[in-house]
Amino acid sequence: MSLTSVVIVSACLLIIILMYCVTMNINSMLSDVMADFRIAVFIDDRVSANELSQLRGIILEHPEVTSVIYLTPEENRDIWIEERGINPRLYELLGPGMLRRRLDIYIVSVESVSGVAAWLESPELRQMGISNINHASEVVEQLDSIGRAINSASIAIIAVLAVLSVVIITNTIRLTIDGRKNEISIMKYIGATNQFIRGPFVMEGMLLGLTGSTIAITLVVLFYDGLLNLIIDTFLVNVPRAGDMLVSGNSLFPVLIPAGLLIGGLLGTFSSIATIRRYLDV
Amino acid sequence: MVEFRDATKIYKDNGTIALQNVNLFIEQGEFSFIVGHSGSGKSTLIKLLFREEELTDGQIFVDNINITKLKKREVPYLRRRMGIVFQDFRLLPNKTVYENVAFAMEVVESSHRQIRRDVPMVLSMVGLSSKAKAYPKQLSGGEQQRTALARAIVNKPPLLIADEPTGNLDPDTAWEIMQVLEDINNIGTTVLIATHAWDIVDNMQKRVIRFQHGNLVRDDEESGYSDEDPVY
Ligand SMILES: Nc1ncnc2c1ncn2[C@@H]1O[C@H](COP(=O)(O)OP(=O)(O)OP(=O)(O)O)[C@@H](O)[C@H]1O
Ligand SMILES: [Mg+2]
Numbered sequence: 001m002s003l004t005s006v007v008i009v010s011a012c013l014l015i016i017i018l019m020y021c022v023t024m025n026i027n028s029m030l031s032d033v034m035a036d037f038r039i040a041v042f043i044d045d046r047v048s049a050n051e052l053s054q055l056r057g058i059i060l061e062h063p064e065v066t067s068v069i070y071l072t073p074e075e076n077r078d079i080w081i082e083e084r085g086i087n088p089r090l091y092e093l094l095g096p097g098m099l100r101r102r103l104d105i106y107i108v109s110v111e112s113v114s115g116v117a118a119w120l121e122s123p124e125l126r127q128m129g130i131s132n133i134n135h136a137s138e139v140v141e142q143l144d145s146i147g148r149a150i151n152s153a154s155i156a157i158i159a160v161l162a163v164l165s166v167v168i169i170t171n172t173i174r175l176t177i178d179g180r181k182n183e184i185s186i187m188k189y190i191g192a193t194n195q196f197i198r199g200p201f202v203m204e205g206m207l208l209g210l211t212g213s214t215i216a217i218t219l220v221v222l223f224y225d226g227l228l229n230l231i232i233d234t235f236l237v238n239v240p241r242a243g244d245m246l247v248s249g250n251s252l253f254p255v256l257i258p259a260g261l262l263i264g265g266l267l268g269t270f271s272s273i274a275t276i277r278r279y280l281d282v
Numbered sequence: 283m284v285e286f287r288d289a290t291k292i293y294k295d296n297g298t299i300a301l302q303n304v305n306l307f308i309e310q311g312e313f314s315f316i317v318g319h320s321g322s323g324k325s326t327l328i329k330l331l332f333r334e335e336e337l338t339d340g341q342i343f344v345d346n347i348n349i350t351k352l353k354k355r356e357v358p359y360l361r362r363r364m365g366i367v368f369q370d371f372r373l374l375p376n377k378t379v380y381e382n383v384a385f386a387m388e389v390v391e392s393s394h395r396q397i398r399r400d401v402p403m404v405l406s407m408v409g410l411s412s413k414a415k416a417y418p419k420q421l422s423g424g425e426q427q428r429t430a431l432a433r434a435i436v437n438k439p440p441l442l443i444a445d446e447p448t449g450n451l452d453p454d455t456a457w458e459i460m461q462v463l464e465d466i467n468n469i470g471t472t473v474l475i476a477t478h479a480w481d482i483v484d485n486m487q488k489r490v491i492r493f494q495h496g497n498l499v500r501d502d503e504e505s506g507y508s509d510e511d512p513v514y
Contacts (some may be wrong), residue, residue, distance in 0.1 A: 186372050190433065191330070191362035192389040194355060 005172040009212030012165040012266055016158050017256065023154040025228075025246050030147040032245040034110050039117055040134040043101040047129035055128045056103060062119065064112040065105055073099035100131065110144045117234065162267060165212070169271035173205050173217050177279050198280065202272050209268020210261060217260045224249045283307040283472045284331065289340035291326050291496075300326040302496045303340070308474065310440070313467040315483050316476040323506060324476035327493070328445045331474075332366055333357045336387055343442060362390055364441040365434025365471075369449035371426040373418040379405065379429045380414040386433045400436055408432045408462050424455035429464060434472035442466060444475045448482065456482060 041059075043052060052070075059068050071079065075202035077099055081087075107116050117124065117135050162188055177184070187197055286306040288378050292299050300323045308314055311385045316324045329335040330342060337350050349360055380401055405411050408428040418426055436444055444463070448456030459478060460482050467473040477483065483490060492500040 029382065182372075183374055186374060187389055188358075189366050189372070189388045190389050191358045191360075192436075193358045196389060196391075 008168045010215040012213045014216035016161050019154045019157050026150050028247050029245045038238050039105040041103040042131050044129045044131040055079045064108050067106045071102040076102040110140045158215040166271045170275045173272045173275040196275050205268040209264040211258045213264025241274025283310040286342040290338050292338045299496050304498050313473045314489040316491050322493040323496040340346035348458050365439045367430050367434050367444035367447045371430045382414040383432045383436050404432045404436045423451050427459050441472045
């Protein structure tokens with residue numbers, strides 16, 4: 001097990017772990033943004049309370065709708081003022097006609113937004129009193145597809161680096177086997193079992209994987225939170241609650257540390273077993 | 283102890299018939315030489331015994347076990363029933379004499395206590411007690427072959443097979459090694475030696491099994507190498 005192979009395996013595993021961290025953070029930010037996502041439906045003033053509750057029931061029955069929340073005109077106004085920062089006086093100027101009742105519709109996932117929105121805009125539902133709909137489906141869908149793209153890209157990068165680690169470990173084991181050909185053939189003459197001969201090589205591969213992942217994990221544990229704060233202070237100063245949207249070390253490490261060690265150990269073990277099968281005729 | 287029944291070995295890659303219809307029976311405790319011209323099949327016969335090569339046709343029994351039927355993972359256990367010695371000693375250069383011999387016991391998972399007890403014993407039997415701490419490169423050829431012999435018998439196998447064990451040694455040293463092999467035979471080990479060393483074979487007056495082009499052509503109790511039909 002040379003220093004070079006330890007360094008390269010650690011570097012591969014470090015990048016794998018960093019990719020995982022980046023992806024987790026982006027996913028967390030996106031889901032934070034999308035958690036608030038709902039379709040606001042404004043109700044025609046002529047609709048009676050009875051008709052409204054009937055409409056609400058119909059919407060709730062849609063399989064992709066999880067909940068429907070009713071807001072009085074006053075609550076509706078408060079939300080506008082609070083969320084959009086619209087001057088309260090503007091409402092007074094526009095008069096009570098502007099203030100309509102509203103249903104906030106929450107859906108299973110952002111993928112269904114277009115479908116549900118189209119359904120809500122259909123003539124039948126319009127007839128039941130929906131006057132207009134407010135949703136940012138394009139933005140949300142775009143965010144969603146960006147999230148998916150990032151996930152696939154990071155899976156691809158992780159796969160490439162995992163293959164690279166396997167290649168490095170395989171080569172290391174191969175060198176060790178080459179260096180011990182003589183010893184191995186002697187062991188065979190004196191009746192060593194396959195397990196006895198393979199054992200040390202499997203151990204070496206496993207140890208290489210574990211050493212690599214230990215080094216990578218240690219680096220991440222030491223510097224993760226510092227790096228996160230640096231990113232928040234440098235790039236996300238103007239983003240409210242940026243700290244909450246990102247994933248802190250404390251919530252990441254309980255999964256990352258055991259999973260990282262396991263993956264390192266397994267990569268090492270499987271690489272060496274594969275090498276032994278190919279290059280060691282036992 | 284060892285039996286060949288209609289044993290035929292053909293090397294597939296070049297079609298060489300290395301052994302043809304060999305029938306041979308070796309009693310437990312016997313001391314026998316395998317002789318014959320270069321290429322007559324001596325090494326092939328040895329390799330078949332420890333399953334380095336597999337028989338094309340026929341059967342071989344070692345210790346009443348049909349070794350032609352052994353599975354690959356059972357081969358190590360066959361090899362534990364025999365000591366194997368080669369012309370080129372095959373010692374581990376980075377281990378001392380003691381460690382080389384102890385290694386054979388470690389491989390079969392003997393206890394440290396057993397190792398500490400048996401290794402010095404077997405080293406003294408081959409006359410190497412004073413060299414226990416030496417490395418192979420610090421030894422003469424004869425001493426290296428004594429080490430290999432010690433390693434071959436330390437696990438007390440019932441059978442010892444050797445392919446040209448004196449091939450790299452001068453005549454005097456070769457003779458000494460033969461004496462050690464005879465000592466090993468005297469404690470009950472069956473000994474089978476493939477060799478070219480006709481002078482030694484002549485002097486030892488043991489069983490001589492002669493091969494020619496893969497055929498067993500002579501099998502004489504207590505004979506010499508060159509009785510009639512001399513090959514050299
Ligand atoms: N691995 C192999 N593949 C193909 N042919 C082989 C192989 N080993 C030996 N042979 C052939 O089988 C025949 C018997 O060879 P073997 O090594 O058994 O002879 P030998 O009696 O030991 O000879 P020597 O006295 O020179 O050691 C020879 O013709 C040889 O060329
Ligand atoms: Mg030979």
